[in-house]
Amino acid sequence: MLLDTSLYFKTFLILISELGILFGFTYWVIHSANQAYKNNTSFMGVTFRPAVNMKNQLDLVPSDSQKTAMIFSWLTFSLVVSGIAVTIISSAGLNVLVGIAFMTINAISIGIILGFIMLEMDENDGMRAIYTVMMVTVVAALIGTFSGINFANRTLAIILFVGLLMSISFNIARVSKNFARKTTRNWAIFGSCLFVLYLIFDFNMLLKLSERTNDWNTALFMAYSIYLDIINLLLEILDAMGNS
Incomplete structure (x- = not known):
């Protein structure tokens, strides 16, 4: 029975399903933008103009920044609310199906936002970034699970938290101050390394939790x-790859 499965199975069932939804909507946005361009129409009220990247590939650019900003605003509100709901539900042991529903709303919102982000930069690079992240995730899972090293320890947790605060502080500062591209790229590389470590930490934490608990709320949280x-x-990674 499904309820008798391991914590790993529960966690990966939720994770893979939600990532599938997220990247499915990302692909849908990019594909729909291409169709809108070919048919000389709009998608979600946004029109697109053609450009060519350095590899001579078609690179669509949204031409209505105000409309895109409005879409971002509503979707950002949706993902923040749904994200808070998932955290509360999984932590408090509430109805896991409701938590999964909110996580799905979150995945749809982020998926659409990612689609437009990739269109704003270069959707070709964006798709390559997704493949890179998936490969890194697999490697991180293997390291966190099978290396035998205790990554999920208090010291590393503190280091990662401090790094996260530093990254958040820099991104807040970017709102009101212009930084050189080299500076933002270096911080993006720092952030990439930070979240690779977070992946290893969380996969190792999942390993530890699987030894003493096995419930759907824990699976949802992880x-x-x-x-x-x-x-x-x-x-x-997208920030590091960007040109501005």
Whole structure:
């Protein structure tokens, strides 16, 4: 029976399903933008103009920044609310199906946002970034699970938390101050390394938790934690790849 499965199975069932939804919507946005361009129409009220990247590949650019900003605003509100809901539900042991529903809303919101982010930069690079993140995630899972090293320890947790605060502080500062591209790229590389370590930490934590507990709320909490690591890693890589 499904309820008798391991914590690993529960966690990966939720994680893979939600990532599938997220990246499915990302692909849908990019594909729909291409169709809108070919048919000379709009998608979600946004039109697209053609450009060519350095590899001579078609690179669509959203031409209505105000409309894109409005879409981002509503979707950001949706993902923040749903993210808070998932955290509360999984931590408090509430109805896990409701938590999964909110996580799905979160995945849809982020998926659409990612699609537009990739269109704003270069969707070709964006897809390559997704493949890179997936490979890194697999490697991190193997290291965190099979290396035999205790990554999920208090010292590393503190180091990662401090690094996270530093990264958040820099990104807040970017709102009001312009930094040189080299500086932002270096911070993006720092953020990428940070979330790779978070992935290893969380996979190792999953290993430890699987030895003493096995319930759907824990699986939801760990799936959402790893899910956030993956999304943040992808965003940092996209930032490092960007030109501005």
